[in-house]
Amino acid sequence: MSSAAGITIAGLYSDPVALGSVFDELPVAVVFISKEGRVVYQNRAAEVLTGYSSFEACGLACSHVLRSNICGGRCPVREDLGGEESVSEEGDIITRDRRRVPVRITFTRVRSPEGRCLGYAEIVEDLGDGGQRSDSPTHPFSVGDIIGRSPTMEKLFAMLPGIAQTDSSVLITGETGTGKDLLAEVIHKMSNRAKGPFVKINCGALPETLLESELFGHVKGAFTGATHNKPGRFRLAHNGTLFLTEIGDLPLSLQVKLLTFLDDHVIYPLGSGTGVRVNVRIIAATHRDLAAMVREGRFREDLLFRLNVVRLHVPPLREREGDVQLLMDHFLRAFSAKFGKRVSRFSSEARNVLLKYSYPGNVRELKNIVEYAVNICTGAFITLEHIPSYVVEAVQSQGKSDEEMASRSYGAIYEDVNLLKNRSESGQVKWEDLERRMILEALMKCGGRKSKAARMLGWGRATLWRKMKQYGITE
Amino acid sequence: MKEERGRQKILVALRGEEVASRFDMAPEAWLGTYREGEGFTNEKTVVLPQASAENLCRLIVSEGVNTVVCGGIEQEYYDYLTWKKINVVDFVVGSLDEVKKRIASGTLKAGNILVKRAGESTDELSEE
Numbered sequence: 023m024s025s026a027a028g029i030t031i032a033g034l035y036s037d038p039v040a041l042g043s044v045f046d047e048l049p050v051a052v053v054f055i056s057k058e059g060r061v062v063y064q065n066r067a068a069e070v071l072t073g074y075s076s077f078e079a080c081g082l083a084c085s086h087v088l089r090s091n092i093c094g095g096r097c098p099v100r101e102d103l104g105g106e107e108s109v110s111e112e113g114d115i116i117t118r119d120r121r122r123v124p125v126r127i128t129f130t131r132v133r134s135p136e137g138r139c140l141g142y143a144e145i146v147e148d149l150g151d152g153g154q155r156s157d158s159p160t161h162p163f164s165v166g167d168i169i170g171r172s173p174t175m176e177k178l179f180a181m182l183p184g185i186a187q188t189d190s191s192v193l194i195t196g197e198t199g200t201g202k203d204l205l206a207e208v209i210h211k212m213s214n215r216a217k218g219p220f221v222k223i224n225c226g227a228l229p230e231t232l233l234e235s236e237l238f239g240h241v242k243g244a245f246t247g248a249t250h251n252k253p254g255r256f257r258l259a260h261n262g263t264l265f266l267t268e269i270g271d272l273p274l275s276l277q278v279k280l281l282t283f284l285d286d287h288v289i290y291p292l293g294s295g296t297g298v299r300v301n302v303r304i305i306a307a308t309h310r311d312l313a314a315m316v317r318e319g320r321f322r323e324d325l326l327f328r329l330n331v332v333r334l335h336v337p338p339l340r341e342r343e344g345d346v347q348l349l350m351d352h353f354l355r356a357f358s359a360k361f362g363k364r365v366s367r368f369s370s371e372a373r374n375v376l377l378k379y380s381y382p383g384n385v386r387e388l389k390n391i392v393e394y395a396v397n398i399c400t401g402a403f404i405t406l407e408h409i410p411s412y413v414v415e416a417v418q419s420q421g422k423s424d425e426e427m428a429s430r431s432y433g434a435i436y437e438d439v440n441l442l443k444n445r446s447e448s449g450q451v452k453w454e455d456l457e458r459r460m461i462l463e464a465l466m467k468c469g470g471r472k473s474k475a476a477r478m479l480g481w482g483r484a485t486l487w488r489k490m491k492q493y494g495i496t497e
Numbered sequence: 498m499k500e501e502r503g504r505q506k507i508l509v510a511l512r513g514e515e516v517a518s519r520f521d522m523a524p525e526a527w528l529g530t531y532r533e534g535e536g537f538t539n540e541k542t543v544v545l546p547q548a549s550a551e552n553l554c555r556l557i558v559s560e561g562v563n564t565v566v567c568g569g570i571e572q573e574y575y576d577y578l579t580w581k582k583i584n585v586v587d588f589v590v591g592s593l594d595e596v597k598k599r600i601a602s603g604t605l606k607a608g609n610i611l612v613k614r615a616g617e618s619t620d621e622l623s624e625e
């Protein structure tokens with residue numbers, strides 16, 4: 023398999039120039055394909071967009087690399103661009119991190135000096151902000167895709183322009199579903215790096231060895247199966263922003279490597295003794311309490327200080343006064359338009375229930391609830407029967423007597439925990455064991471109802487689900 | 498997928514003989530049951546009235562599928578399917594035959610590129 027490394031362009035200068043040196047620094051994705059529609063080369067911006075390295079992409083059908091909705095039915099390449107030299111189409115692609123990104127693709131014919139058509143070049147522009155996405159129309163109370171008018175959000179919005187203009191590392195904290203990823207993207211788009219790539223990696227999604235290679239890249243022969251050079255996310259994010267989500271899950275050994283990068287902006291790909299200087303801004307996010315992790319020895323204090331240059335906390339929805347109503351109406355309009363429905367409002371009962379619900383899954387949960395309601399609603403307004411039953415039940419059970427019961431049960435659990443803690447002083451019991459037991463007891467007391475158990479423990483539903491998964495507690 | 502090799506009901510989102518590059522653009526789907534030692538049974542190809550992620554999700558749930566093999570899939574559909582305890586093997590590139598071989602050997606993984614490219618032998622198919 024040929025790699026782009028050896029491909030040169032002759033005739034521009036006295037000596038041939040490396041193809042990568044011409045195309046890799048371009049802010050738009052460029053993909054060259056054969057007449058049969060197979061990828062022969064893609065630049066670094068295309069690697070970021072598609073998630074495939076040039077090596078992986080070469081020889082594959084373009085539709086599998088770009089995953090665009092233009093492929094198939096209305097692909098101009100199949101019609102030889104209708105005889106034109108270049109054709110532009112708007113559509114969307116699915117990225118490797120499963121996002122749908124609106125794009126404009128310009129297909130251009132590539133000719134030999136004699137005028138023979140050899141293939142096509144595809145220039146892919148990410149329309150991101152500019153494209154009109156149905157769930158994110160311009161909103162008076164929004165910054166990027168984040169909507170809110172509560173005092174806590176207004177305070178956050180006011181800080182963003184200043185933060186975006188600096189190159190300092192940013193640490194975003196907040197519960198699951200609060201919009202940490204959106205905030206990171208907004209900071210990138212408001213910054214001077216907006217034309218550069220925004221590369222995201224989930225530090226908790228890959229095992230340690232894979233994560234190291236994914237972040238820092240590797241050289242051919244670095245380990246069994248390393249059949250080609252891989253640039254790694256740091257290099258892909260050159261002149262842009264690298265977003266490290268779930269930074270709390272980054273293994274200690276990689277925390278050291280990240281710290282080294284933050285010190286000198288040089289990365290060392292696996293198997294290589296030569297450092298590569300990259301110009302990357304780091305934005306990290308986590309739902310974990312990093313200070314507590316530092317105390318437990320699971321997160322390096324010096325890394326926390328390095329990342330903590332600018333700290334932004336995204337408040338949970340329950341602390342965003344007035345935003346539930348704003349978001350409900352926003353999502354209702356967006357999903358009605360998206361699904362081609364004429365649902366225009368909520369009934370007063372449905373609205374009351376939605377306003378009273380505690381949203382442990384935050385904005386993501388509210389969005390899902392409204393999407394579900396719009397999906398199943400056949401009339402002009404959403405009533406109680408269109409709201410998921412767990413939401414209605416949770417609101418109904420939020421009565422005073424229930425709270426008393428919950429606090430009693432919660433107290434009882436913590437009594438048990440305190441007993442166990444006394445035992446732990448002898449070094450026999452770990453916190454994990456205590457927490458596991460707390461979860462099991464809360465579930466038992468709530469008859470297996472996770473929402474209720476989560477409330478009893480003072481956690482969000484998503485937190486309980488994650489911890490159940492962590493401790494191997496199955497339903 | 499190795500640990501689930503006992504019995505699985507599988508759906509592969511297809512465009513022609515290949516895994517469709519996108520879940521929401523698959524005009525047809527192959528359905529089959531795989532049982533270790535017995536191979537594939539109850540195989541059928543369903544042509545969808547129109548390519549749509551919602552239609553495909555509905556089919557997957559109504560048919561009681563445990564494993565979905567597809568190309569690129571949007572996060573909301575991935576989350577929905579995994580929430581329904583369905584194993585989603587996404588970003589697979591290759592023909593239905595290659596996918597079935599990998600299922601039978603218990604080596605199918607997300608991101609597998611199961612097509613031969615110039616100068617590549619079948620043994621060298623990507624394990625990414």
